[in-house]
Amino acid sequence: MSYDNNNIFAKILRGEIPCKKIYEDEFVLSFHDISPQKKIHALVIPKGKYIDLDDFNNKASPEEIVGFFKGVSKVASKLGISINEGNGYRTLSNIGENGGQEVPHLHFHLFGGEKIGKMVE
């Protein structure tokens, strides 16, 4: 499977579709999920063209990988949901059909602002 340049997050990265931006640096863009599942529901995506976590880990440079994961923590801190600034949060990344992935550009969901509850339905 090759990367689809027309997926919705690619369009957001190109500025063709608006987003409610939370944080951006050279490695990541973070914005609020359009259909929040919890009080706080943020998404963090890498700037590079990666379909999912496995594609990212196989192809991204060490700098991109470090930059992405540090970006997740920066977003949690900025949202006030990290352990230092708040009461914690949950992060998850869906991969492929069985994982329930809808948008084929790697993204981590960050859920917080309240108790998140059962791990898997």
Ligand code: AMP
């Ligand atoms: P997943 O099922 O893991 O691929 O999650 C895709 C997520 O992207 C869902 O939670 C959607 O609500 C969210 N989403 C889809 N379109 C947009 C958009 N234009 N802006 C923000 N979030 C979006």
